[in-house]
Amino acid sequence: MTLKPLYFLLFALVILGCKPDNWQLNRIEGKQISVSDSLKSDSKIDSFIQPYRIHVNKELDSVISYAKDTYSKSDGELNTAIGNLFADVIYEQTNPIFKSRTGHDIDMVLVNHGGIRAIISKGNITIRTAYEIMPFENSIVVVAMKGSSVNQLIDYLLMAKRPHPISKLNITVDSDFNLINASISKKPIDPERVYYVATNDYLYNGGDSMTFFQNNEDVHILNYKIRNAFLDYFIKTDTIDPKIDNRFIKLKN
Template sequence: MKINVFFIFFFVLTIFSCKKEHYNLIKIEGKQIEITDTLDSNTEIHAYVKPFKERVESDLDNVLSYAVHTYSKRDGEFNTAIGNFMADAVYEQANPVFKSRTGKDIDMVILNHGSIRSILSKGNITTRTAYEIMPFENSIVVVELKGINVNALIDYLTKAKRAHPISKLKLTIDKDFDVIEALINGKEIDTSNTYYVATNDYLYSGGDNMSFFKPNDSLYDLNYKIRNALIDYFKKTDTIKPVIDDRFIQIK
């Protein structure tokens, strides 16, 4: 009987000792540490990083080309010199890549006005310039679109009333924003045709409400960043001098 009492006592003690403790958070304390030049720097880390930093700075400041004027995305109503430059550069750099893989040509390019994040200043153009104009990691994709979806693209441009960069497309609208003429490579859009439209992955995914890219027949990812296309274009073009032209105009 004494043994049984012992085992009962041991069993109860074991149960209570295994019982989980419950903790409740009642207070969080913290303080803000302001990062200023008064903080002591770590000399070992600074010495380690210094050669890498100097190499990156040197690469970014490498002169690639020259701009004859200063160009801003606010310079035009429906097309701008800097936007025209970007769309044309994407076409020129991406089309050989696309053709080598598919045997086909890109029919037109459309980018977005908001992706131009800086002016192109008069003077030397460096690698840093390309990062300032296009800081995003967006890549070039080519979308296979039927003519009816290209018409939806045209409708988007007329309603957006912004200078979204385009290349190989010529669009003329009247004072009421109705289409007078829409040409791709000098020809009227044929709804029975298929067109290959270069853009970036952000817009293809519906960015800036460009929903006309879906549905589509096929998508080709060129694995080629727009910024890299600009850098490559700068490297092979000694002087950059884009203009506002008649690729998208309104007749009032």
């Protein structure tokens, strides 16, 4: 038997082995698996997680304050008790931090009505309550804006006709939503003055079409989550009793 055919075979295998593969992806196939109660639990995993679940639930159910009534974001036309609480808490908890860093006071607060994700029920307020009303990781930012940009902010609120939470800002409109008066801390808005407006990072980045925040002089990132502001406020406040007031009202004919 001659070895030549064997040499040729080995040579061909080497050449083929050195040839680069030209593989291409033709299609991707997937299968949807719905997550529901029909999925069987793993008893070993459940047993492992159970002690942590008990500990977390115990912490979340710790009572930190008390609510005199039940508060919902649907209980007012242009301002609500829970919305007013939302904005006022941001001001009260954030202003000392901001002033210590910059020497300036926050002039007003604006956050979004849709950011309130649950009611506050009458009775005990727990840590879980703060997570329910603010389940997102939104942080507080303070935007330096000229009065002319604040006027754009007010125009937005007049068009929206929703009870977006505000603090230190007062707006009065007529029955057709024509502006009668707008003021910050009971003073007229100066188009050339710089105002420091506290909001959240979602709105600062244009959420809910609030693009006026981008026309700013400066922005201060406080690294303070809204949820943490609520937790700090609830812990130091024995009883909450927010009210609907006159910070944004419509006059009747």
